[in-house]
Every structure is written in structure tokens, then in C-alpha cells.
Amino acid sequence: MTAQRGDPISTETRINDRIRVPEVRLVGPNGEQVGIVRIEDALRLAQEAELDLVEVAAQARPPVCKLMDYGKFKYESAQKARESRRNQQLTVIKEQKLRPKIDTHDYETKKRNVVRFLEGGNKVKVTIMFRGREQSRPELGYRLLQRLAEDVQELGTVEAAPKQDGRNMTMVLAPTKKPAKRPAAQQAPAEAEPQA
Structure with a gap:
């Protein structure tokens, strides 16, 4: 089956050798702009820094890639998604x-x-x-x-x-919204201060 025009090719983030473009706009591990570099140079920089080359904006021309630890990135994004689901309140x-x-x-x-x-x-x-x-x-x-x-x-x-x-x-x-209750550990020091 061929991909139809307008359909997303893949929703998965492309990393390292899966990035198939001649050049990318490279962002360093601390967020600094490196500039537009050839894909070979970007992969070499990622290997030297023992990091992954991760495509963060595939739609940009050229695509934006960042040097980062991909395993850590996936873990942190899963944690954020779990936290946002926990904070959602289902109204019945x-x-x-x-x-x-x-x-x-x-x-x-x-x-x-x-x-x-x-x-x-x-x-x-x-x-x-x-x-x-x-x-x-x-x-x-x-x-x-x-x-x-x-x-x-x-x-x-x-x-x-x-x-x-x-x-x-x-x-x-x-x-009506009830005021958030503070844990007992936070209340104890506040109560101790006036006695001093």
C-alpha cells in the first residue's frame, strides 16, 4: 500500500541512522544552536559525545535535530504524560x-x-x-x-x-472548590514558630 498525499509517513521519532536527509539544523545537548550541518557530521558529533541524534522538528526545512540521550528523553516524556493524566480530573x-x-x-x-x-x-x-x-x-x-x-x-x-x-x-x-489541605509535616513547623 502506498502512502497517500497528506498522510503522515511515521509518527515515531527518527534517531541516528534513520534520519535520511542530506543536512540538518543541529542543536547541541545544552540547547545551543550549532547551525546547518551535513548529516554525516551530525552523526559523528553525536558519536563523539556518546549521545543520540534525535529529529525534533521533521517538518522544518532542513529538519531540526538535537543531540541528546534518547532513552532519558523517552523516559522523561513518559513521566510527563503520566503526570498530566494524573492531574486530569474526570467530571461526572x-x-x-x-x-x-x-x-x-x-x-x-x-x-x-x-x-x-x-x-x-x-x-x-x-x-x-x-x-x-x-x-x-x-x-x-x-x-x-x-x-x-x-x-x-x-x-x-x-x-x-x-x-x-x-x-x-x-x-x-x-x-464548590475545597481549599487544598497541607500535609501534617508542613503544618508542624508553622505552628512551632509562634512559640519561639
Whole structure:
């Protein structure tokens, strides 16, 4: 199968003998610009420094190559990718459905669910479902959503205000950010200073 125009030839980084161009723009191991050199000279410099010649910008004319330890480079880039995945936070939207003429006990149960979701760090989409003649009284749903927002205001804030959507009225609550807790080792010296 032949490569079609515009398709990437290879996504893998080319190093040392895999770089097949007559000349490259060479960057030294400490980031200094060496200049445009023949590929043979660049490979010889890499061998003398006991480093790899790594292509860092294949699209440039001529391609940019850097002298570096490729194994260390791959390890550090894998560490950075792992760290960025760890720092990503997956937001989940939970849904809680209510009716405009909800009983007090049922309301308290639904409110406890919303509180539990917010404490778990999840967003909550609260939906009021209107049926029949209830659709002519959207203010009942609006007041119920406002009451719920006030009841859970210490745990969550209104991210999307109540809005009518056909037979439903929806509102989105987002958890409030909790202050980051410092480890006990950092707190101990700070507490010891005022006594001195």
C-alpha cells in the first residue's frame, strides 16, 4: 500500500541512522544552536559525545535535530504524560429528578442525594418534570430549584441557572472548590514558630 498525499509517513521519532536527509539544523545537548550541518557530521558529533541524534522538528526545512540521550528523553516524556493524566480530573454529571408537587419527605431524600453527589465532587443536573396542567405553572418548578440551591449553597453553586426545556426545567449545580489541605509535616513547623 502506498502512502497517500497528506498522510503522515511515521509518527515515531527518527534517531541516528534513520534520519535520511542530506543536512540538518543541529542543536547541541545544552540547547545551543550549532547551525546547518551535513548529516554525516551530525552523526559523528553525536558519536563523539556518546549521545543520540534525535529529529525534533521533521517538518522544518532542513529538519531540526538535537543531540541528546534518547532513552532519558523517552523516559522523561513518559513521566510527563503520566503526570498530566494524573492531574486530569474526570467530571461526572449526576442527575436528580423532581416533580413540582413533591412531598416534604421526598424532597429531603432527593436533597440528601444531591448533597452526597456534591460531596463526591460531581456536578448535579436537577430536573423538574412537568406533567399535564403543571406545564402552565413553571414558577412552581423555579421556586423548587431556588429552594434546593439555597439548601445546598455551602456545598455547591449554581453553574447553569434554571431554564425551561420542553416539559422539563433543568439547573446544574457544581461543587464548590475545597481549599487544598497541607500535609501534617508542613503544618508542624508553622505552628512551632509562634512559640519561639
